[in-house]
Amino acid sequence: MNSISLVCFLLWTGASSFKFEELTQYVNTHEEEFIETLRKWVAVESDSSDVAKRPDLHRMMDMTAEKLRLIGGTVQMIDVGTQASPNGSTIALPKVVTAQFGSDPSKRTVCVYGHVDVQPAKKEDGWATEPYELTDIDGNLYGRGASDNKAPVLAWIHTVEVYKALNIELPVNVKFIIEGMEETGSNGLDEMIEDQKDIFFSDVDYIIISDCVWLSKRPALTYGTRGNCYFFAQVEGPKKDLHSGVYGGTVIEPMTDLIGILDKLISPSGEILIPGIREAVAHLSDEEWKMYQDIEFDMESYKKDIGMDKLMYSNKVDLLAHRWRHPTVSIHGIEGAFSSTGTKTVIPAKVIAKFSIRQVPKMDPATVEKQVTEYLRSVFAKRKSPNKLNVTMVIGAKPWLADPTHPLFEAGKAAVKRVFGTEPDLIREGGTIPIARTFQDVTGKSIIMLPIGGFDDGLHSQNEKISRYNYIEGTKLFIAYLNEVSQIKKY
Numbered sequence: 001m002n003s004i005s006l007v008c009f010l011l012w013t014g015a016s017s018f019k020f021e022e023l024t025q026y027v028n029t030h031e032e033e034f035i036e037t038l039r040k041w042v043a044v045e046s047d048s049s050d051v052a053k054r055p056d057l058h059r060m061m062d063m064t065a066e067k068l069r070l071i072g073g074t075v076q077m078i079d080v081g082t083q084a085s086p087n088g089s090t091i092a093l094p095k096v097v098t099a100q101f102g103s104d105p106s107k108r109t110v111c112v113y114g115h116v117d118v119q120p121a122k123k124e125d126g127w128a129t130e131p132y133e134l135t136d137i138d139g140n141l142y143g144r145g146a147s148d149n150k151a152p153v154l155a156w157i158h159t160v161e162v163y164k165a166l167n168i169e170l171p172v173n174v175k176f177i178i179e180g181m182e183e184t185g186s187n188g189l190d191e192m193i194e195d196q197k198d199i200f201f202s203d204v205d206y207i208i209i210s211d212c213v214w215l216s217k218r219p220a221l222t223y224g225t226r227g228n229c230y231f232f233a234q235v236e237g238p239k240k241d242l243h244s245g246v247y248g249g250t251v252i253e254p255m256t257d258l259i260g261i262l263d264k265l266i267s268p269s270g271e272i273l274i275p276g277i278r279e280a281v282a283h284l285s286d287e288e289w290k291m292y293q294d295i296e297f298d299m300e301s302y303k304k305d306i307g308m309d310k311l312m313y314s315n316k317v318d319l320l321a322h323r324w325r326h327p328t329v330s331i332h333g334i335e336g337a338f339s340s341t342g343t344k345t346v347i348p349a350k351v352i353a354k355f356s357i358r359q360v361p362k363m364d365p366a367t368v369e370k371q372v373t374e375y376l377r378s379v380f381a382k383r384k385s386p387n388k389l390n391v392t393m394v395i396g397a398k399p400w401l402a403d404p405t406h407p408l409f410e411a412g413k414a415a416v417k418r419v420f421g422t423e424p425d426l427i428r429e430g431g432t433i434p435i436a437r438t439f440q441d442v443t444g445k446s447i448i449m450l451p452i453g454g455f456d457d458g459l460h461s462q463n464e465k466i467s468r469y470n471y472i473e474g475t476k477l478f479i480a481y482l483n484e485v486s487q488i489k490k491y
């Protein structure tokens, strides 16, 4: 190659201007500072499911906005309305934080989505450390929300911060949209995205989401998520709780009815019994089968991580397919049921089961709602019970699926290669990011999920964590990714 073509090549690849070493060196020297910020964020009990914690959640949104402002972003806090609280009053939803860094029309514009609300956590649930005190044990940073999704959001903010601190021009314009209700179905966000379609999103090329985890120790790029239809099934009987010795044997108990109908949702071998649900599942193509077969996934470490000797399926392809592309029913709990320690002998008067169905492409929440409601009513009717059943769907989040051959994924592969020296796995996610599908349908923009969390981070579980390694190397991955995206040619 002569010198002129070498210069052209360097310009084309961006290699001449990308100061990767300098940028990542800054990350290395600021590791402790980045962890301190995570510590402050984890300390905020931003549990979106508990209205009593709403002031903390508002504070978390303010802290997020402040952090983005401090590094020079044009920040807005968008009011997305109110929600009904359990006591019947209305309560303000947390504002959605948006930020913008750069508006150069000659550059690509990416929008990073994330959330800073968390699932509930109490030490007595079985945590080894205080859930809201970030605790470093052997290089793992334990705390509620550490991996889901505070560290990834911070890693993205730090990515911009590093460029700013070193006075290096960002290769793309970067926008942020950070919400505080993801864990309860992204309330208010769909409407906001509709409203902002031709405003905030008008110049956005791509949407990046880092709210998921790798499948193994190998980095991954995610091209699909399952949706989630969440139901309440309430059975109501006597007007008050009853003594089981005095009244037992004379009343048809709401809890017995409820357990009876719940048992008809899914068979012991995982077969969903609700008519119409299984029929909607797409056939696993030979191509997909081959893709799954090549994915790095160790069944033994999976079992060890969750503490199970036997799983529903004994081969990798079936297991992955049922984790990602088949629906499933999970029963989460029963409100009104006795659940403390001890031996209370009560017949609860009213019980509400909480269960959800993870759904896959071709399943529509409105159809699932009808199928589930009609089925449970018919199962309940057969019991000829005098009790009253009421079924409601409280979350209807759609699944999302992208084309893994899109240049966004090629850019992801190149960035992973640069930072981790390996090829990523192309994976799907069994969990749900409710807003992913809305982004796709409303804005028409392409989306990639670029996870940095580890496969064993324990999202929603006791002892959630992110490793220092994933947090810090993940930040470098984002730095490398922005550079790769800047080079994607317009179609």
Ligand SMILES: CC(C)C[C@H](N)C(=O)NCC(=O)O
Binding pocket: 148, 149, 182, 183, 211, 212, 213, 225, 228, 429, 430, 431, 432, 433, 459, 460
């Ligand atoms: C692994 C999930 C996609 C992570 C996400 N933050 C989440 O927990 N979503 C809600 C859900 O129930 O899947």
